[in-house]
Amino acid sequence: MPKETQNSLSEKEKNELLIILEKQGKAKWFKRWKEHMAFPNNINPLSKEKNEQEKTLRYLLLRVLINQQAKFEKVREMSLKISEEFTDVLLFEPYKVPESELFKVFKNVAGEKGSLLYRVGKLGGIKPISLFTYRFKAYEGFIKWLNETKQTFFDLIVNQLLNEKAFTLFEFLNMHPILEAGWVGNDPKACRMFVNWVIFLLNEIWKKEVSKMEDTLMIVDGHVGKVFCRSGLLEEVLYEKNRPYIIQASKMRPWIEKIVSNSRRVPFYVDNGAFYLFEDGFCTDLNPNCQSCPINKLCKKYIKWTAYQKWEGTKC
Ligand code: SF4
Known part of the structure; x- marks a missing residue:
């Protein structure tokens, strides 16, 4: 894989930039978190009731599973529609949701072929509805496993976090024999996102001292990786061989x-x-738009690095 070395920021500048990103990321997240998580009417994420918190966690698990490789606006609509249609059955006994009705909702939101939700073409013949189904089935199987083993998701998560660190919870969910089938890749961003969301809710909303925000994980999608490359936070950049200079963020x-x-x-x-x-x-x-960017003064502006689209050499 091609690698390029570039002049990075000094340690002092890196620290300064990370403080700005953290501050802005926190302030904006506090304004946007409910919109990002996209809660349906039957779930109250602010509730201190254990049953409500259990519902929140189960919903978010399904939400991140079907989020993978999906168009973000549509996936929020899909999560909301199936939750509103099947309400608590979806959260506690999803195996009772008839496939015919589930697929009806899927097609209503994602279109007849499902291409409004998942991009076709890059999937090697796999249909969007198949992607949706295997993720839903992983969720369904996991909830069934929770019920059979008489555990709540809330207790399971809290015990994992109390005994170990966030990464252990990530590994547990990622490697779980049933849930494993629903993740994309060996180090799924969606699973990292779920762990972060849970730690945020526990700390900041439910006020439970289980795990610290400092324990959360970097998710690093293409756009986050791009900022690290362009700004000079990274000294070495890995990029695609066939499409320079699209970066390899996960690597x-x-x-x-x-x-x-x-x-x-x-x-x-x-x-x-x-x-x-x-x-x-x-x-x-x-x-x-470097001129208006809030990190303009520190950023090295190595703008040839892109996340997904090939750079054609336009000036910043
Ligand atoms: S200054 Fe430009 S290159 Fe740097 S983060 Fe902002 S928009 Fe991106």
Whole structure:
């Protein structure tokens, strides 16, 4: 895999930049978290009731499973529609949801072929509805396993976090013999996101001292990786051989995690801070708006690095 070395920021500058990303990521997340998680009417994430918290956790698990490789606006609509249609059965006995009715909702939201939710073409003949189904079935099987073993998801998560660290919870969910079937890749971003969401809810909303925000994980999607490359937080950049200069974000995740961990910043907020530079229209793949970008003064602006689209050489 091609690698390029570039001048990175000084240690002082890196630290300064990570503090800004953390601060902005936290402030914006507190305004947007409910919108990102997309809760249906039958779930109250602010409730201190254990049953409500159990419902919240189960819903979010399904939400992140079907989120993988999906178009983000549609996936929120899909999560809301199936929750509103099947309500508590979906959360406690999803195996009682008839496939014919589930698929009806799927097609209503995702279109007859499902291509409004999952991109076809890159999937090697796999239909969007098949992607949806295997993720739903992994969720369904996991809830059945919880019921059969007489556990609540809440207790299971709290025990994992109390005894170990966030990464252990991530590994438990990632390697779980049933849930494993629902994740995309060996180090699924969706599973990392779920762990971060849970630690956020426990700490900041439910006020349970189970795990610290400092224990959260870097998710590092393409847009986050891009900010680390463009800004000069990274000294070495890995990119695709056939499509220079599209970066290989997941391959650089361990380096990014180390930088953030050395700086003792909160990984989840730093990740959000970098992601929002894209979401808010600054660090877009092509034609980034560097002039108005909040990290303009520190960033090295190595703008040839992109997350998904091939750079055509437009000036910043
Ligand atoms: S928009 Fe420009 S200044 Fe902002 S992070 Fe991207 S490359 Fe850096």
